[in-house]
Amino acid sequence: MTGHYTLAETERTAASHLRDLDIDFAAQAALSNLYRAANATRKHFSSTVLKESDLTWTSFVVLWVVWMQDGLETRQAAAEAAISKATLTGVVKTLEGRGLIRRSGDEVDRRLVHLQLTDDGKALMEVLFPKFNQQEAHVVSTMSKERLSELTEGLRSIVTHLEAVEGAGDDDPRAG
Numbered sequence: 001m002t003g004h005y006t007l008a009e010t011e012r013t014a015a016s017h018l019r020d021l022d023i024d025f026a027a028q029a030a031l032s033n034l035y036r037a038a039n040a041t042r043k044h045f046s047s048t049v050l051k052e053s054d055l056t057w058t059s060f061v062v063l064w065v066v067w068m069q070d071g072l073e074t075r076q077a078a079a080e081a082a083i084s085k086a087t088l089t090g091v092v093k094t095l096e097g098r099g100l101i102r103r104s105g106d107e108v109d110r111r112l113v114h115l116q117l118t119d120d121g122k123a124l125m126e127v128l129f130p131k132f133n134q135q136e137a138h139v140v141s142t143m144s145k146e147r148l149s150e151l152t153e154g155l156r157s158i159v160t161h162l163e164a165v166e167g168a169g170d171d172d173p174r175a176g
Contacts, residue, residue, distance in 0.1 A: 007033075007036065010032075010036070011029070011032075014028070014029075014032065034155075034158075041139055042057050044135065044139065045057065045060075045132065045135055048135055049128070049131045049132050049134075049135050050132075052131075053124065053128050055128075056091075058081070058083060058087065058091055059091050059094060059095055060128075060132075061081045061082075061083075062077060062081050062083075062088065062091050062092065062095065062101075062115075063095065063100065063101070063117065063121060063124070063125055064125070064129075065077055065080040065081050066101060066115045066116065066117055066121075067117050067121070067122065067125045070116075071114055071115060071116040071117075072114070072115050073106070073112050073113065073114050073115075074088060074089075074092070074103075074112070074113045074114075074115060075112075077115050092115060095121070099118055099120045099121075100117065100118055100120055100121035100124060101115055101116070101117055101118060101121050102115070102116050102117075102118055103115060104116065
């Protein structure tokens with residue numbers, strides 16, 4: 001259970017409160033469960049594998065995106081981690097203090113700051129990510145390979161749809 005109320009209780013309450021509204025119940029249920037699953041997953045990882053490494057969810061995501069791209073400019077890192085630049089600044093300060101990440105100025109544009117994992121940061125991710133992946137496997141262990149594949153494709157569809165809508169600069173969420 002992720003909150004005070006179980007999933008079943010929350011769904012019953014939502015159905016009761018929303019039954020007279022003209023809404024797409026399937027879309028509401030899918031996205032409500034997506035949000036709840038994401039929060040439950042984040043909580044699980046934060047209290048298990050990330051806690052063992054004294055990392056928050058956000059600090060792990062920052063390490064991950066910088067690691068995957070072999071370094072990023074701060075604006076890119078914030079965008080990829082889906083956090084504000086102000087939040088990134090605090091996270092990077094903490095990670096830098098732990099010797100896991102370093103900042104460097106751009107040689108051409110002094111306003112830009114680049115992030116790179118230190119050797120210790122890379123070593124941590126090389127040890128941590130297999131443990132993280134074990135928890136990923138645990139989280140989805142009740143799903144068949146077929147359902148897991150369907151879930152993956154469904155989530156990709158949501159992301160690519162929103163990327164296309166946002167990429168086109170369209171403010172209407174119904175477009176596309």
